[in-house]
Amino acid sequence: MTLAIDQSIARNDNFAVLVNDDASGQTLSIDAPDAASITQRLEARGWRLDLILVTHHHADHVDGIAELKAAYGAEVLGPTLNAIPGLDRGLGDGDTARFGGLDIEVIATPGHTLDHLSYVMPAANLAFTADTLFAVGCGRVFEGTPAMMWESLQKLAALPDDTTVYCGHEYTADNIRFALTVDPDNADLQARAREVAALVSDGRATLPTTIGLEKRINPFLRAADPAIRARLAMPDATDAEVFAEIRQRKDTFR
Ligand code: ZN
Ligand code: FE
Numbered sequence: 001m002t003l004a005i006d007q008s009i010a011r012n013d014n015f016a017v018l019v020n021d022d023a024s025g026q027t028l029s030i031d032a033p034d035a036a037s038i039t040q041r042l043e044a045r046g047w048r049l050d051l052i053l054v055t056h057h058h059a060d061h062v063d064g065i066a067e068l069k070a071a072y073g074a075e076v077l078g079p080t081l082n083a084i085p086g087l088d089r090g091l092g093d094g095d096t097a098r099f100g101g102l103d104i105e106v107i108a109t110p111g112h113t114l115d116h117l118s119y120v121m122p123a124a125n126l127a128f129t130a131d132t133l134f135a136v137g138c139g140r141v142f143e144g145t146p147a148m149m150w151e152s153l154q155k156l157a158a159l160p161d162d163t164t165v166y167c168g169h170e171y172t173a174d175n176i177r178f179a180l181t182v183d184p185d186n187a188d189l190q191a192r193a194r195e196v197a198a199l200v201s202d203g204r205a206t207l208p209t210t211i212g213l214e215k216r217i218n219p220f221l222r223a224a225d226p227a228i229r230a231r232l233a234m235p236d237a238t239d240a241e242v243f244a245e246i247r248q249r250k251d252t253f254r
Contacts, residue, residue: 001101003124005166006045007205010037013170014060015207017128018047019121021100026050028099029074030119030128030166032064039071051099054078054087055130056116061168081115091117109156111149112139118156120163127159127211130168135209136192137175138220139168140251146244150223153243157221161212172196172206178253179219182246183228189217219246 002022010016010033017030018041028051029038042049049072055061062085068074069086077097080090091097093108105120109132116139119128131139132149133156141149156165176193183189192213196206215221222228223242229235234242 001123003102003126004045005126006041006047007166007207008037008041009170009205010034010064011060015166015168015170015205016041017166018042018045018049019099019126020045020047021102024100026100028053029068031055031061031130031168032068033060035064035067035071038064038068042072048072049074051097052076052078052086053097053104053119053128054084055118055128055132055168056113057082057084058113058131061130079115079117082113093117107155109133109152111141111144111146111152114143116152118152120159125160125163127156127163127165129156129165132156133165133214133218133220134167134169134175135165135172135207135214136179136189136218137171137250138218138247141247146247147240149247150240150243153221157211157215159211161210161215163211164208165210165214166208170205170207173200178250179217181253182219182231182249183217183222183225184231185227186217188213192217 004020006018008016014033016038020027027047052074065085076086076088078084091106095106097104107118109116109118112131199206223239
């Protein structure tokens with residue numbers, strides 16, 4: 001089994017992520033931010049599109065589905081709470097799907113939206129977390145509660161450290177600027193800040209990341225960290241309360 005992954009920027013700062021399985025010749029897309037850029041990447045690679053895994057109902061994740069489905073006949077799997085264009089089969093927490101010879105596991109990760117799903121391919125050590133977990137950040141809590149989002153992030157943090165993570169947006173540099181305000185003495189975060197600055201100045205993507213790295217540097221996974229708690233003056237709060245405070249500070253951070 002060899003998987004090839006094609007990650008590109010679509011719209012302004014969305015990632016379009018395609019996964020091709022060499023053995024079966026099949027290709028899947030995580031979401032469909034826009035049809036034109038995904039079609040261009042498929043053609044550049046010589047791939048067809050067999051499957052679209054939808055993470056949540058926001059327009060910047062579903063706008064390309066109808067056109068891609070019409071062009072390629074791709075099957076569309078995703079959440080059912082909100083209408084998803086072209087949905088063929090609804091998925092929920094604990095469901096599995098097949099892609100080539102691989103199992104895809106569905107993890108419900110509500111908080112950003114109530115319908116948000118993340119997808120994991122355990123045999124390939126891959127996770128697709130869209131707008132729940134970002135590199136050094138997490139999605140805004142639009143529909144759920146901070147406690148719900150914290151629980152969702154804990155599910156992702158429980159994946160193996162060497163899991164490669166693809167996310168929905170290129171927000172890493174901004175996320176690091178914020179992270180340094182709550183976790184300024186974290187040497188791993190400082191080192192990642194230098195790496196990301198170099199990637200950005202070369203015009204390169206800062207993703208993918210890994211679960212292990214995010215557990216060391218992402219403040220939204222580090223609500224239990226004593227240094228962060230001390231900085232926020234919240235030594236006795238619950239992890240969910242510390243998370244909520246960090247999320248709220250990020251919401252108003254400029
Ligand atoms: Zn979203
Ligand atoms: Fe988004």
